Amino acid sequence: MTTHTPATDAHSLLDPEVFAAVVATVQGNNPGMVTATAGRIVNEALAFVATAARLPYTYISPSRTVDEGWHALILHTAVYAGLCEQLGCFVHHYPERPDPSRHDDQVMERTLTLIRESGYQPDLSLWMPPTDQRIPVAADCSHTPKPGGCGPINPGNCASHCSGGGE
Secondary structure, eight states, rough: OOOOOOOSGGGGOOHOOOOOOHHHHHHSSTTTOOOHHHHHHHHHHHHHHHHHHHHHHSOOOEEEEEEHHHHHHHHHHHHHHHHHHHHHHOOOOOOOOGGGGGGOOHHHHHHHHHHHHHHHHHHHOOOOOTOOOSSSSSSSOOOOTTTTOOSSSSSSSSOOSBGGOOO
């Protein structure tokens, strides 16, 4: 298993008690998941959202496992809104029904590269293709570009996954 030592700690984007509440949401949606795994998932979701906010016009996408943490963040609506405000834009989530045939390794590699460039060290064990079920999660959606669109989470015509076009 890969040790997660971020260059920048995404965990620090939330107060410890808020982070713990989001971790508890991941655990509640995934009975039997240990706290450490849920915490790693939330940490990766924070790094993903921070990267998406930094690069609102770039097509990136979370893994199915990381998407579970993003869902938990979104369920804490005030926390998520505050996080997005802190990051400079609201990162929208436009889910699709899962379809492993749409998985694109190049998009995943781009996402991981950009997360690293944002100062985070991805926990690669959480960035597996959608068919990999070593860490089963309840998240049942995926994010791929729509024909004529461009964002991982934006079904429009290449605007942005942030409110106001990332401005």
